[in-house]
Amino acid sequence: MRRIIGSAFMSVDGVIQAPGGPHEDETGGFAYGGWVAPHWDATLEKHLGALFAAPYELLLGYRTYEIFAAYWPYAPADNPIGAAFNQTAKHVLTHRSTPLGWANSHRLADIDAIRALKAGKGPDLLIQGSGSLYPQLLAAGLIDRFTLMTFPITLGRGRRLFGDGMPAKGLRLVAQEASASGVIVAVYEPAGEVEARAFAEEPPSAAELDRRARWAREG
Template sequence: MRTIRIIEHISLDGVIQAPGGPEEDPESGFSHGGWAFPHFDEEVGKAIGLAHPDGSDLLLGRRTYDIFAAHWPGQTDAMADNLNNARKYVATSRPDSLMWGPADGLGANIVERLREIKAGIGPDLIVWGSSTLTPVLIASGLADELVLLVFPVLLGKGKRLFSGTAAATELQLIRSKAAPSGVIISTYKPAGPVRTGSF
């Protein structure tokens, strides 16, 4: 059984759009691209390294795949080697255009295909960004871990992690750490439906 781990850079108000650079994703006039960079420190880098071990495969939405494909082939560090060599599983209706490989489209029934992949033998499957795919993974019970790197910024607008599409789900906190830069790194596992009560 393979582990599906979601890693998200997220602002305090839930925005995940374009954390890595100004040109990463300017859709809808988003003008704060690169908001995560000023708060990136050694502890954040260590947390990412632990969450994304060498040899992992990637599981990506199409937009995130395209963003990564435009950036990582031109980089030469250890993370670039990790990502460039990884097998990429991509939610897309255009599998023939997956030039950054090795890459496989997930087909029309994403959940069914991912259940097959997850049941097989292989390395961890790492999800970055992919705000459309992430709620599907959690709602279908496919996500094993959610690693949130919460940055001390408020962005006001931009693509949000769930945008009202997630099923009502509880999460169990596995570990949490504050980096010197103010980034809170928390790892969660899905813990079933939301419970309710009264005070």
């Protein structure tokens, strides 16, 4: 069985749109593309190097696939990430019938297809970008580990990793490091369901009971 390993660049307010460049994804009027480069340093280089060191295949959403397919096949031949991405298998979750023209690209119809792919033999499946995959994969219990690189900025708008569709799940922090430029690199693994409880089990006051009832009425 393979592992599914995710990684994402994220702002403090959860935006993952267009980290790589100004024209990567301008949908919705997003004007801050390229917010990763000003904070790039040796710590991030180290973590990305470790992520790509072991054999892997890519697991992508269609939007990220389109961005990658328009860039990496045309990157300089001596770019090691480009060479690896071009050679490895790309598994793309999409309902579109548009041809997948990037070499070694394969279409996945649904979450069951990802489950079957994970259950088979082969290297780890590495998610890059592809924020739309996480709610489905977390809900299905298919994510084994993911690395969040949180940059010291707020973007205010744009595609977010953690939206209303994200399932409630517990996470275990297994590694963390802060870069010199202020980026927090945190590695998480799933840890079952969310635990919730009060700090103290004291009888609520009449005012508290009234507040609860009022908020329930008001929605």
